[in-house]
Amino acid sequence: MSFVIIDYGAGNLRSVEKAFKTVISDIYVSSDVETVASADAIVLPGVGAFGDAIKSLTEKGFSEAIHSAVASGTPLLGVCLGYQLLFEESQEFGVHKGLGLLPGRVVRFAESHLPVPHVGWNRVKKVQNHPILSSIDDGAFFYFVHSYYVEPGSADDTIGLTEYGLDFASIAGRGRVVGVQFHPEKSQHVGLQLLKNFALSVQENIFVENRF
Numbered sequence: 297m298s299f300v301i302i303d304y305g306a307g308n309l310r311s312v313e314k315a316f317k318t319v320i321s322d323i324y325v326s327s328d329v330e331t332v333a334s335a336d337a338i339v340l341p342g343v344g345a346f347g348d349a350i351k352s353l354t355e356k357g358f359s360e361a362i363h364s365a366v367a368s369g370t371p372l373l374g375v376c377l378g379y380q381l382l383f384e385e386s387q388e389f390g391v392h393k394g395l396g397l398l399p400g401r402v403v404r405f406a407e408s409h410l411p412v413p414h415v416g417w418n419r420v421k422k423v424q425n426h427p428i429l430s431s432i433d434d435g436a437f438f439y440f441v442h443s444y445y446v447e448p449g450s451a452d453d454t455i456g457l458t459e460y461g462l463d464f465a466s467i468a469g470r471g472r473v474v475g476v477q478f479h480p481e482k483s484q485h486v487g488l489q490l491l492k493n494f495a496l497s498v499q500e501n502i503f504v505e506n507r508f
Contacts (some may be wrong), residue, residue, distance in 0.1 A: 297499060299323035300335035302362075304352045307343035308481070312375060315481035319492040333361040337498040338370060340475075342377030346402060349377055349396060357430070359395060371472040371498045379468075379475030380446060381396070388444050395471050399449025409462045413443040420456040420466050427502050428455065428467065428474055430493045436486045437448055438466070438478035457503040462492065 301313055303325045307400045316323045316339070323339075326332060340362070342349050366372055374382045383394045386402035394402070407411045417437045422429055445464040448454055455474070456467030467478045474494070480487030496502070 297322060297336045297391045299337045299339065299495065299498070300332050300463075301325045301339040301341060302332055302353075302358055304349070304356055304358050306341070306352060306377060308349075308376070308479070309340050309385060309405060311481045312339065312341045314492050315488060316495070318326055318488055319395075320495040324375040324480045325373060327356075329357040332358060333365055335370065336428050337494075338362065338365060338372045340372060340374045340378035340381060342375070342381065343441075344377060344405055346377065346380060346388040346394070347390065347392040349381060350386075350392055353356060353395075362395060366473060369391070369472060371494075372397070372474070373494050374473075374475030375481075376442065376477065379477050380444065382468075382473060382475050383446055384449070386444065398453055398470055398475075400453070400468075401447050401449075402444050408461050410469050412439060414445075414460045415441050418466075421459055421463075422455075423457055424455050425427075425475075426455045426467075426469075427497050428438060428476075428493050430467070430487055430489075430496075432489055432493075437483070438476075438480065438487060439482040440466075440478045451468070 319477035328378045332359045380402045382397045383400040419435045453468045456466040
């Protein structure tokens, strides 16, 4: 069973790969569209600007490959910017269309007494008993670095919430598509547990009410 991390020029690939390799051996980075299209599971990482990232995905043929793979039932995990790219649009430096795999938009944190970007450890409150959070305590800490956050189009897609001036969806998903705003590869044992949960969900074909 092959897990593929998409290399589309948007950072943090090797750290994500290294973290995944502690829980699963058959995972690798690829910049080949056909390899991604034929994978048993896809990981979409990313750091940087939304507009540049979606442009790169589209120009290199990955947007089409991702849509085809998801339509055929391939599980997908989005991480950080890769999570934001799953949604319909972002308001980062203008309005940019996303992959549209999940309804919703990406918006900037409002000006307040809290610094932006949101950097550091913060809690994730479970909204659903979702397999991606199996064996992870409610309120566990994960590591965040972001100035924009996701507003899901459907509250039913929210899996975990984090408070930073407001409650935002730090984990969301639908069907075989799931994403996390934080960096699991930087979140020590709880981050590795989450990656393990994703891998086990794929390997064991776990689906509950059309979700992982």
